[in-house]
Amino acid sequence: MHNSVQSYFQIAFIAQPYHSMPQRQSLIFRAMLLIFALAGGANAFPAGAERDADGRYMNRYADLSKSQGFLSWQWTRLTEGLPRPPKAPTPQMPFNEALIRQPQGLAQVTWIGHSSVLYQIDGVNLLLDPVYAEYASPLPPLGPKRAQPPGIPFESLPHIDGVLISHNHYDHLDLDSVRRLMQQPGGSPVFFVPSGVDQWFNDNVAGAQTAGEHRNVIALDWDESAILAGKQQALTMRFLAVQHWSARSLSDRNKTLWGSWVVEHPRFRFWFAGDLAYSPDIEDIARQHGGFDLAAIPIGVYDPRWFMKRAHVDPAEATQVFRTIRARNAFAIHWGTFDGLSDESLDEPPIAFERARQEAAIPADAFRLLRIGETRSYNPVSRSTATQAKP
Numbered sequence: 303m304h305n306s307v308q309s310y311f312q313i314a315f316i317a318q319p320y321h322s323m324p325q326r327q328s329l330i331f332r333a334m335l336l337i338f339a340l341a342g343g344a345n346a347f348p349a350g351a352e353r354d355a356d357g358r359y360m361n362r363y364a365d366l367s368k369s370q371g372f373l374s375w376q377w378t379r380l381t382e383g384l385p386r387p388p389k390a391p392t393p394q395m396p397f398n399e400a401l402i403r404q405p406q407g408l409a410q411v412t413w414i415g416h417s418s419v420l421y422q423i424d425g426v427n428l429l430l431d432p433v434y435a436e437y438a439s440p441l442p443p444l445g446p447k448r449a450q451p452p453g454i455p456f457e458s459l460p461h462i463d464g465v466l467i468s469h470n471h472y473d474h475l476d477l478d479s480v481r482r483l484m485q486q487p488g489g490s491p492v493f494f495v496p497s498g499v500d501q502w503f504n505d506n507v508a509g510a511q512t513a514g515e516h517r518n519v520i521a522l523d524w525d526e527s528a529i530l531a532g533k534q535q536a537l538t539m540r541f542l543a544v545q546h547w548s549a550r551s552l553s554d555r556n557k558t559l560w561g562s563w564v565v566e567h568p569r570f571r572f573w574f575a576g577d578l579a580y581s582p583d584i585e586d587i588a589r590q591h592g593g594f595d596l597a598a599i600p601i602g603v604y605d606p607r608w609f610m611k612r613a614h615v616d617p618a619e620a621t622q623v624f625r626t627i628r629a630r631n632a633f634a635i636h637w638g639t640f641d642g643l644s645d646e647s648l649d650e651p652p653i654a655f656e657r658a659r660q661e662a663a664i665p666a667d668a669f670r671l672l673r674i675g676e677t678r679s680y681n682p683v684s685r686s687t688a689t690q691a692k693p
Contacts, residue, residue, distance in 0.1 A: 362582075388649035402454070430468070464530050470496075494528065499558045601652075620634070620655065624668075624669050
């Protein structure tokens with residue numbers, strides 16, 4: 303779509319008067335029913351993700367259609383007793399409820415744990431990959447178990463206006479959490495999900511509306527975006543390609559899409575990486591959208607490298623991602639929460655990250671390790687300001 307046409311439709315939909323909507327819809331900042339392809343991609347790929355002959359989504363630069371070596375990895379873990387217990391728990395602090403209710407600065411983030419983040423921007427409350435489950439697994443009590451409680455209890459969350467899901471793995475998409483959010487007092491949030499995940503909502507989540515004027519689940523392909531009306535300024539949600547994969551069972555590998563999110567405010571741009579390997583997709587993102595005010599970048603779930611490298615960055619690669627996308631600020635996610643997702647101990651990623659950050663000469667206040675429950679406030683073109691609860 304040509305830039306001028308794209309801009310016209312953005313303005314036309316945002317200008318829709320709030321009084322023309324039902325009151326509940328205006329209070330929860332209903333998403334404008336507008337989805338469009340980004341103009342003029344900088345890479346050689348057409349807009350959107352391609353599928354193979356079986357209808358499975360494909361990465362742009364690597365084939366992850368099969369899990370190679372999984373059984374060998376599991377045997378090694380069993381025989382060598384991996385992962386080993388951490389020597390220290392993941393740092394945690396009491397969440398600052400007053401600050402969450404009344405944010406300071408234009409943008410504010412609170413790390414709930416793993417990849418779950420509360421992002422507050424200009425009066426809008428967004429949750430990213432919310433997982434409140436005790437197990438990141440289809441068969442609890444088997445599978446990765448939560449080692450640290452969520453940084454914000456579910457009951458203490460503010461009213462959530464939008465939820466962004468990066469992909470359908472159990473440590474990023476939790477059925478019970480989604481169902482509880484759908485039934486929150488005051489009305490459901492708008493869920494922004496990868497293509498195909500909308501059908502999962504239809505099948506599993508009461509109240510999900512994936513079509514029509516009152517939809518509350520909006521599915522996007524790579525290089526598509528949608529508008530969420532806010533209190534002061536509209537937000538643009540852009541879904542961008544990264545290298546990863548999807549599955550919730552043995553038979554649905556890559557049947558739904560995966561990706562990263564850009565949340566664009568006129569004065570502040572936030573990139574949520576989701577799960578990703580280091581691939582040319584990162585350079586594509588940098589060329590098209592780089593120079594973010596803030597980024598959430600994974601640093602954990604990376605061992606063994608021979609198995610994880612094509613799907614997860616390690617701490618050194620996380621610093622490369624930070625440099626490549628030209629982020630002014632970043633914080634680490636995807637670590638220290640669920641025991642058993644990979645072979646490294648829960649306390650290893652921050653140690654390896656600090657070493658990699660220093661080797662990359664990245665200032666400590668530019669790419670941060672947050673404590674679970676910690677809140678950071680940001681303003682345009684500035685380092686973060688610490689606003690924390692007292693122990």
